[in-house]
Each structure stands twice: as structure tokens, then as C-alpha cells.
Amino acid sequence: MASKVELVVEVKSPADKLWAALRDSTELFPKIFPEQYKSIETVEGDGKSAGTVRLLKYTEAVPMLTFAKEKLETADDENKVVSYSVVDGELADFYKNFKITLKVTPAKAEGEGGAVVSWAMEFDKANDQVPDPDVIKETATKTFHDLDDYLLKN
Incomplete structure (x- = not known):
């Protein structure tokens, strides 16, 4: 049975700037x-459209992961929505299905700038011994805040 974890992160960067940075995450x-x-x-693919496959290689600082191969499932620049599934790597061993969906929207308060990142992780554990991927949720939260800090300085 699929499990789903969601989080919402508010940032100070404008939605368009944050979206552009997320879409340029390969570089x-x-x-x-x-x-x-x-x-x-x-x-595989052009790096931006559905069907693209990326290979992420992690440093020794990332626990239990050396690499992940992810396939871009949805790439909707107009609505600022992207989703991808992990198709190879340690995460694919731990979880039969592992999908991340991300949406960026402008902050609700007019004239204040800023954006809201809605992030969802859907997964099916390979077995009962596999832990929930809480560390991935924590890492995502930190990444959005750190990316926001970077964008505000550059």
C-alpha cells in the first residue's frame, strides 16, 4: 500500500526565480x-521535459545512498509543477515505487513576494523492515531553505 508524506515550505524568493533554480538543479x-x-x-532526454532521466551521485556525507537515477514524469512550467520517479539506486531497492511531486506557487500575500513550495513524496516499501524515508523529507525542507538563502544573495 502506498504511503504519502507532504510538506509545505514558505520561502522569501519570488516564485519565478525559485522555479527557474529548481528547473536548473542539474547544473x-x-x-x-x-x-x-x-x-x-x-x-536520457533534454534535461527539461517528461521522459528525461538524470543520474544523481551523492557524497559520502549522504547516509545509505551513493546514487539515484530519476525519471522526470511531469514537467509543467506554466503551472510550476514537476514530478519524478526513482528508477535505480538504493532508493529503488528500499522502495518499490518512489515518486516526488513539487509545485511552486506565489505567496498569498499580495506585494510581499515570496513563494510556497508544496512537496509530496509517495512510496511503497519493499518490505516491513524498510524505514519511512523521514530523512528525505528533512533534507528536502533544508534544501528549499538553503536554496532560498542562495537565491536571495545572488
């Missing part, structure tokens, strides 16, 4: 987060 994330990513490369 940007290894530069901004060298403690997490050795590299991120596009191995």
Missing part, C-alpha cells in the same frame, strides 16, 4: 550543495 545543485552531490547529469 545548480552540485554547485550550491557540494556536501550532498558529487554530480547530477542528464543521461
Whole structure:
């Protein structure tokens, strides 16, 4: 049975700027987060549209993961929605299905700028011994805040 974990993160960066940075994560994330990513490369597709496959290589600082291969399922720039499924790597061993969906919307208060990131993780554990992926939720929260800090300075 599929489980779902959701989180909402408010940031100060404008929605368009945050979305552009998230869509450019292949190039940007290894530069901004060298403690997490050795590299991120596009191995199939154009890097931006549905069907694209990326290979993420993690540093030793990331527990239990060395790499993940993810397939872009949805890429909707107009509505600022992206979703991807993990198709290879340790996460694929721990979870039969593992999908992340992300949506960026402008903050509700007019004239204040800022954005809201709605993030959802759906997964099916391979077996009962596999822990819930809480560390991934915590990492996502930290990543959105750290990305926001980076964008506000650059």
C-alpha cells in the first residue's frame, strides 16, 4: 500500500526565480550543495521535459545512498509543477515505487513576494523492515531553505 508524506515550505524568493533554480538543479545543485552531490547529469532526454532521466551521485556525507537515477514524469512550467520517479539506486531497492511531486506557487500575500513550495513524496516499501524515508523529507525542507538563502544573495 502506498504511503504519502507532504510538506509545505514558505520561502522569501519570488516564485519565478525559485522555479527557474529548481528547473536548473542539474547544473545548480552540485554547485550550491557540494556536501550532498558529487554530480547530477542528464543521461536520457533534454534535461527539461517528461521522459528525461538524470543520474544523481551523492557524497559520502549522504547516509545509505551513493546514487539515484530519476525519471522526470511531469514537467509543467506554466503551472510550476514537476514530478519524478526513482528508477535505480538504493532508493529503488528500499522502495518499490518512489515518486516526488513539487509545485511552486506565489505567496498569498499580495506585494510581499515570496513563494510556497508544496512537496509530496509517495512510496511503497519493499518490505516491513524498510524505514519511512523521514530523512528525505528533512533534507528536502533544508534544501528549499538553503536554496532560498542562495537565491536571495545572488
